[in-house]
Amino acid sequence: MNPPGPARSTADEREAPRTPRAERGRDDTLDERRAWESAARACYQEIGVPFPERVVWVSSPLVGAFAAPIAACLSTGHRNNRVLDSVYRVVGETAGETVGHVVRAAVQAAADGAVSDPVHGAAATALHTEIASAMGSAMASAVRDTAHVTPAREESRQVSTGALAMVARASDAAVRAAVDAAVGGPRQDTIRGEVRRLWRAHLACQRSDTWLTLVGRFRQDTVQPLDEDRSWRTLAEQAAAQTAPAGWWWWPFLDFVMLCPRPAELHLEQVGEGVQATHRPHRADGPAVGWTDGFGLYFWHGTHVTQAVIDDTLTADEILRETNAEIRRCAIERRGWDRFIAEARLAQVGPAVPDPGNPGQTLTLHDVPADIYTTHVRVLLCTNGTVERDGTRRRFGLTVPAECTDPLEAAAWTYGLTSAQYATAQRRS
Amino acid sequence: MPTIEQAIATFGVTIDDHLDRQAEIPILSGLQFQGDVAVVPANREPARTPVPESGVPIVRGQAEANTHLLLATGKAFFAPERSGGGMVLGVLTVAEGATAYLAHPEHAFTGIAPGTYELRRQREQADQARLVAD
Numbered sequence: 115m116n117p118p119g120p121a122r123s124t125a126d127e128r129e130a131p132r133t134p135r136a137e138r139g140r141d142d143t144l145d146e147r148r149a150w151e152s153a154a155r156a157c158y159q160e161i162g163v164p165f166p167e168r169v170v171w172v173s174s175p176l177v178g179a180f181a182a183p184i185a186a187c188l189s190t191g192h193r194n195n196r197v198l199d200s201v202y203r204v205v206g207e208t209a210g211e212t213v214g215h216v217v218r219a220a221v222q223a224a225a226d227g228a229v230s231d232p233v234h235g236a237a238a239t240a241l242h243t244e245i246a247s248a249m250g251s252a253m254a255s256a257v258r259d260t261a262h263v264t265p266a267r268e269e270s271r272q273v274s275t276g277a278l279a280m281v282a283r284a285s286d287a288a289v290r291a292a293v294d295a296a297v298g299g300p301r302q303d304t305i306r307g308e309v310r311r312l313w314r315a316h317l318a319c320q321r322s323d324t325w326l327t328l329v330g331r332f333r334q335d336t337v338q339p340l341d342e343d344r345s346w347r348t349l350a351e352q353a354a355a356q357t358a359p360a361g362w363w364w365w366p367f368l369d370f371v372m373l374c375p376r377p378a379e380l381h382l383e384q385v386g387e388g389v390q391a392t393h394r395p396h397r398a399d400g401p402a403v404g405w406t407d408g409f410g411l412y413f414w415h416g417t418h419v420t421q422a423v424i425d426d427t428l429t430a431d432e433i434l435r436e437t438n439a440e441i442r443r444c445a446i447e448r449r450g451w452d453r454f455i456a457e458a459r460l461a462q463v464g465p466a467v468p469d470p471g472n473p474g475q476t477l478t479l480h481d482v483p484a485d486i487y488t489t490h491v492r493v494l495l496c497t498n499g500t501v502e503r504d505g506t507r508r509r510f511g512l513t514v515p516a517e518c519t520d521p522l523e524a525a526a527w528t529y530g531l532t533s534a535q536y537a538t539a540q541r542r543s
Numbered sequence: 544m545p546t547i548e549q550a551i552a553t554f555g556v557t558i559d560d561h562l563d564r565q566a567e568i569p570i571l572s573g574l575q576f577q578g579d580v581a582v583v584p585a586n587r588e589p590a591r592t593p594v595p596e597s598g599v600p601i602v603r604g605q606a607e608a609n610t611h612l613l614l615a616t617g618k619a620f621f622a623p624e625r626s627g628g629g630m631v632l633g634v635l636t637v638a639e640g641a642t643a644y645l646a647h648p649e650h651a652f653t654g655i656a657p658g659t660y661e662l663r664r665q666r667e668q669a670d671q672a673r674l675v676a677d
Contacts, residue, residue, distance in 0.1 A: 443669075471574070471575065471576060472576075488669070489668065489669070491668045498578070499576065499577075499578075499650070500562070500578075500649060500650050500651065501561075501562075502561075503559065503561045512665070512667050513667050513668045513669065514667070514668050515668050528665045528666055528667065529576075529581040529583070529630075529663050529665055529666075530630050530631075530663060530666070531574075531581070531583065535574065535583070536574070538573055538574050539573070539574045539575065539576060540569075540571045540573040540574060540575055541569055541571055541575045541576070541653070542575070542576040542577075543575075543576070543577050543578075543650045543651060543652075543653055
């Protein structure tokens with residue numbers, strides 16, 4: 115087995131000063147990079163290919179998705195600068211200037227001075243398929259060779275693989291969309307073709323339990339005491355962070371390896387309690403998952419949505435025209451039913467009625483057209499029984515079965531009561 | 544009727560500081576709501592498991608905030624419901640002479656007079672009816 119080498123040439127080290135210190139301490143620990151590299155070396159060894167000299171860390175999956183294919187093209191001797199410049203330009207235009215710059219830096223680190231092999235194109239050979247199928251046997255060797263090493267905590271993985279799998283799927287979708295936006299147009303050339311083809315030539319850690327376990331074998335138990343880092347809000351988030359290995363996505367080529375760190379930020383919410391508790395990504399005021407270069411993934415209670423949904427910048431019409439019912443629902447919930455009812459002019463069903471037990475407050479019921487929500491519902495608009503800090507009372511909507519014909523019946527349904535029972539309410543706080 | 548201030552002193556729980564400390568807590572035997580939890584008078588077999596001094600978290604909020612905590616002065620009993628799709632949280636029995644309370648940081652206290660009740664969680668119509676988190 116090759117000894118773990120030092121982490122080398124990195125494009126993202128240039129980015130490091132912009133990373134808040136707390137995050138840098140967590141993401142870029144040398145130990146983690148070494149663990150990743152040892153695991154990757156084991157895989158290369160398994161397929162009988164020398165581990166490349168060039169190990170390039172990029173700042174996010176998005177950057178790697180552009181940089182790896184472009185570097186592969188340059189390694190094969192692609193020297194058409196006009197095409198290269200036009201690709202760089204379109205990446206900057208569609209994915210943002212920052213991403214454009216770091217893509218260039220990463221390509222340079224991976225391909226500069228490479229011995230190009232224009233005849234066979236071998237330098238640019240992507241090895242992801244071979245490596246994916248060799249992981250199992252690499253694992254077997256690692257277990258044999260490192261039996262003395264304590265593997266990273268197993269229990270922390272249980273907490274969070276579900277949430278991490280959701281994040282991995284969303285990364286995939288977001289990167290796919292960005293690649294389509296940049297190079298999916300009618301204009302095609304060698305580099306564009308390779309970006310469309312090779313961005314997928316990555317190994318995402320969550321797809322393979324074997325890979326996680328393999329990195330774990332090489333990881334000294336670097337798991338921090340759980341409450342040491344206060345920038346992580348919950349134990350689950352810490353566990354998820356510690357589970358995701360440093361090489362979140364990696365692109366194995368003959369000539370170079372490109373990889374990106376796990377997300378610098380991850381916000382989860384707990385669903386359920388006790389032993390049945392699960393976690394899912396969620397954040398109402400920003401990306402639930404973020405990398406240091408600004409690439410972020412947005413989630414509403416576990417559903418991957420666009421930034422516009424979370425930033426709440428859609429018009430009511432745009433929400434209504436959203437074709438995916440699940441995302442439409444998220445957008446409405448993010449907006450809040452009280453505002454959405456007014457903006458979308460949802461028809462009121464029956465008169466407003468006083469809310470029993472909640473003096474001075476009323477209940478109203480509104481129709482929700484059958485095709486705009488996941489199921490046919492009506493929405494009951496209620497007011498909290500307790501005042502907020504600013505003296506107002508929070509208004510909120512609850513979806514109820516479309517069969518409810520008046521506000522009282524709807525309110526009663528939400529607690530499984532009859533209208534007559536609900537009407538006897540003495541107090542709401 | 545105790546005030547919010549007195550109940551805080553008795554139970555040592557945290558209540559949002561903008562809520563009036565001198566407000567009295569009505570002790571009622573009828574239907575009451577505390578946010579997404581309902582106290583429903585019920586004709587059911589009385590519960591037999593005593594509510595411990597530290598209380599019973601009826602609905603646990605995210606990261607321990609926004610928990611609805613069941614507390615009591617005197618003898619009160621609570622039996623969690625094991626079936627019923629999660630809407631009925633359990634049966635509460637408050638003995639004669641005792642008072643039970645639901646405490647919640649944002650909703651303060653709900654005072655519950657002697658009797659037997661179902662504690663229920665509010666639901667919403669989603670793809671399947673789901674429970675409300677407030």
